[in-house]
Amino acid sequence: MSAGIAVFGGLRLDTHKRSSTLRALRQAAPPAEVVLPLDQHSDGVTAATVKPGDTVLLGQPIAQPQSDTGAWLHATVSGRVTAVEPRPAPHRQGRPTLCIVIANDGADRHDPANSPVDYRTLEPMQLCEHIGRGGVVGLGGAMFPTATKLLQAQATTGVHLLLNGAECEPWISCDEMLMRERAQDVVLGARILCHALQTARCTVAIENDMPDAHSALTAAIAAAGAEEPKVAIELAVVPRVYPAGGERQLITTLTDLEVPHDGLPSDVGMVCQNVGTAAAVARWIRDGEPLISRIVTVTGSGVREPANLEVRLGTPMSHVIAECGGYLEGVTQRIMGGSMMGVALPQDSLPIIKGTNCVIAATAEDLHPRGAEMPCIRCGNCSFVCPALLLPQQLHWHAQAGDLPALERYGLMDCIECGCCDYVCPSQIPLAQRFRDAKPALAANIASRQQASLSKARFEGRQDRLDRLEAERRAKLEEKRKAVKK
Amino acid sequence: MLAAILVAGSLGIVLALLNAAAERGVAAAGPDRGRALPDAGPPADARLVDRINALLPQTQCGRCTFTGCKPYATALARGEADINQCPPGGSATAAALAALLGCEFREVDPKYGSVPSYPVVALIDEQVCIGCAKCILACPVDAIVGAPKFMHTVIAAQCTGCELCIPPCPVDCIEMRPTTGNLPGPPPGKIPGKIE
Numbered sequence: 001m002s003a004g005i006a007v008f009g010g011l012r013l014d015t016h017k018r019s020s021t022l023r024a025l026r027q028a029a030p031p032a033e034v035v036l037p038l039d040q041h042s043d044g045v046t047a048a049t050v051k052p053g054d055t056v057l058l059g060q061p062i063a064q065p066q067s068d069t070g071a072w073l074h075a076t077v078s079g080r081v082t083a084v085e086p087r088p089a090p091h092r093q094g095r096p097t098l099c100i101v102i103a104n105d106g107a108d109r110h111d112p113a114n115s116p117v118d119y120r121t122l123e124p125m126q127l128c129e130h131i132g133r134g135g136v137v138g139l140g141g142a143m144f145p146t147a148t149k150l151l152q153a154q155a156t157t158g159v160h161l162l163l164n165g166a167e168c169e170p171w172i173s174c175d176e177m178l179m180r181e182r183a184q185d186v187v188l189g190a191r192i193l194c195h196a197l198q199t200a201r202c203t204v205a206i207e208n209d210m211p212d213a214h215s216a217l218t219a220a221i222a223a224a225g226a227e228e229p230k231v232a233i234e235l236a237v238v239p240r241v242y243p244a245g246g247e248r249q250l251i252t253t254l255t256d257l258e259v260p261h262d263g264l265p266s267d268v269g270m271v272c273q274n275v276g277t278a279a280a281v282a283r284w285i286r287d288g289e290p291l292i293s294r295i296v297t298v299t300g301s302g303v304r305e306p307a308n309l310e311v312r313l314g315t316p317m318s319h320v321i322a323e324c325g326g327y328l329e330g331v332t333q334r335i336m337g338g339s340m341m342g343v344a345l346p347q348d349s350l351p352i353i354k355g356t357n358c359v360i361a362a363t364a365e366d367l368h369p370r371g372a373e374m375p376c377i378r379c380g381n382c383s384f385v386c387p388a389l390l391l392p393q394q395l396h397w398h399a400q401a402g403d404l405p406a407l408e409r410y411g412l413m414d415c416i417e418c419g420c421c422d423y424v425c426p427s428q429i430p431l432a433q434r435f436r437d438a439k440p441a442l443a444a445n446i447a448s449r450q451q452a453s454l455s456k457a458r459f460e461g462r463q464d465r466l467d468r469l470e471a472e473r474r475a476k477l478e479e480k481r482k483a484v485k486k
Numbered sequence: 487m488l489a490a491i492l493v494a495g496s497l498g499i500v501l502a503l504l505n506a507a508a509e510r511g512v513a514a515a516g517p518d519r520g521r522a523l524p525d526a527g528p529p530a531d532a533r534l535v536d537r538i539n540a541l542l543p544q545t546q547c548g549r550c551t552f553t554g555c556k557p558y559a560t561a562l563a564r565g566e567a568d569i570n571q572c573p574p575g576g577s578a579t580a581a582a583l584a585a586l587l588g589c590e591f592r593e594v595d596p597k598y599g600s601v602p603s604y605p606v607v608a609l610i611d612e613q614v615c616i617g618c619a620k621c622i623l624a625c626p627v628d629a630i631v632g633a634p635k636f637m638h639t640v641i642a643a644q645c646t647g648c649e650l651c652i653p654p655c656p657v658d659c660i661e662m663r664p665t666t667g668n669l670p671g672p673p674p675g676k677i678p679g680k681i682e
Binding site for chain 2: 448451452453454455456458459460461462463
């Protein structure tokens with residue numbers, strides 16, 4: 001795979017990764033209480049299997065998915081369930097969602113039911129289901145259940161596995177630290193995922209400013225190659241452009257193929273997983289440890305000792321900040337995720353969830369000074385940076401007018417909300433936010449049209465059936481009449 | 487004995503008449519629903535019918551007085567119906583139809599009934615359902631499953647909220663409920679942080 005062609009548009013942003021990569025990766029102390037939202041994945045339904053008062057062990061399943069887009073959830077500490085109730089959640093902009101609250105007994109008693117398995121002895125389908133039972137979801141931030149993604153891709157034969165380590169957000173460094181310090185986990189995860197997909201081709205994509213990760217991965221790949229030469233894992237280096245790490249952008253950068261706007265990466269023979277996801281799969285298969293913790297970058301000028309920590313899911317963000325020496329003066333905003341695509345949090349008591357790759361305590365120096373919004377001057381800068389090849393200024397006009405057919409024609413649903421357009425906008429228009437706000441209405445409109453065409457088909461099918469029955473009845477009547485006449 | 491039979495018989499006839507009147511009474515509240523097109527009539531341009539049908543909400547509720555959206559589209563194409571007969575489509579559909587057919591826009595006539603402003607689906611109270619199967623016959627999109635003497639249920643994902651199953655139910659065990667999915671959620675929160 002060549003990596004010569006950079007993604008269209010995008011931005012060359014200054015990185016701020018150095019502050020958090022200077023310190024070694026370390027474990028954060030488990031908190032006294034964890035809060036685990038039940039809906040920690042795209043939009044699937046997950047139901048709690050424990051009730052207040054139950055005693056749970058570390059790694060014990062506490063919630064079960066009710067649909068393909070739901071994921072298993074495990075206790076991230078051992079102790080007692082104190083509540084199953086709505087609590088504010090970071091991915092719902094601080095709005096309440098049903099959470100399981102567990103008081104930590106500090107003993108970290110492991111659930112003996114979780115044991116390592118030899119993935120080579122499992123059929124691909126069984127392996128996917130087993131990965132699902134480990135609660136593994138996309139750790140890049142989207143939190144889509146990994147098992148579902150693998151099962152979808154199994155329909156295509158001979159897919160190419162792409163592990164995404166191109167961490168393009170300027171502040172986030174959790175994947176880089178993972179690849180530096182736990183490269184063997186990433187490579188083992190790659191081999192397991194290759195077995196699940198029945199493929200022997202895998203590429204790990206990293207950015208060109210990660211020399212330590214590059215050498216660690218090269219060594220790990222060489223060690224794995226000696227052990228299992230069948231699977232060919234290669235390393236690809238992509239230019240550091242934001243948002244080169246977007247799934248579709250990365251595939252285009254590496255293969256020169258474009259994923260259809262209404263399709264999946266498997267349509268071009270690829271399946272993309274985050275490197276963190278691969279490492280989580282490796283830990284679940286090799287050690288029998290389900291997804292109970294993740295690496296979080298704690299950074300920003302407002303935190304005393306920026307670092308990458310391995311944090312139990314459900315840990316309050318304030319606890320994680322305290323682990324990093326606490327706040328410095330002048331924090332103006334707390335952000336979950338990157339500075340470009342993250343969400344501002346109303347308070348720091350919200351829990352770390354499966355998709356929390358970064359927590360930023362930002363001061364005024366970190367913040368892009370943002371003036372009042374001015375009218376669009378049609379400079380067109382936004383369309384030169386849009387990596388999804390859209391025309392943000394046109395979308396802006398149509399979003400203001402609420403013109404849904406035009407928004408659909410101009411591809412609003414293909415917007416990846418990367419924020420490049422509002423970064424370059426000289427009129428300081430919050431374009432990405434406007435598009436994010438306009439999407440639900442358009443999505444509802446598209447869904448209702450799909451529903452209408454389904455209803456139309458069912459109505460016409462029923463009409464055809466009724467007509468056929470009527471014709472049969474008439475034919476029988478006619479036969480009887482003839483018989484009587486005779 | 488004879489008198490008793492006569493009394494019982496005439497009572498039965500009277501009750502049957504009353505019942506028929508009551509049924510008519512239900513139908514008479516508002517314009518007739520479910521008028522099939524007469525077989526004879528000027529042929530409709532099939533392509534025009536499809537274009538009109540594409541603008542209709544496909545609720546198949548029959549509020550327009552025809553048996554469904556396509557029959558209404560056919561009637562419109564023949565010039566036998568008006569553009570303001572579709573309450574589920576509302577002003578938007580009426581405007582789209584007016585634009586397509588080149589006639590003047592008019593708001594939906596309230597005599598064709600009204601629909602809730604939010605999406606609804608039918609829900610059968612399964613404790614009360616007696617398994618008569620009448621609602622199954624009434625459903626224009628085959629969204630009710632069940633069999634005689636067995637409890638029925640609505641496939642919520644396929645229900646159009648047309649309400650046609652409600653009048654035939656002899657035990658009034660069907661009600662319309664707002665859908666849980668696809669409802670517009672609360673407005674999104676703060677603008678994400680911008681850092682350089």
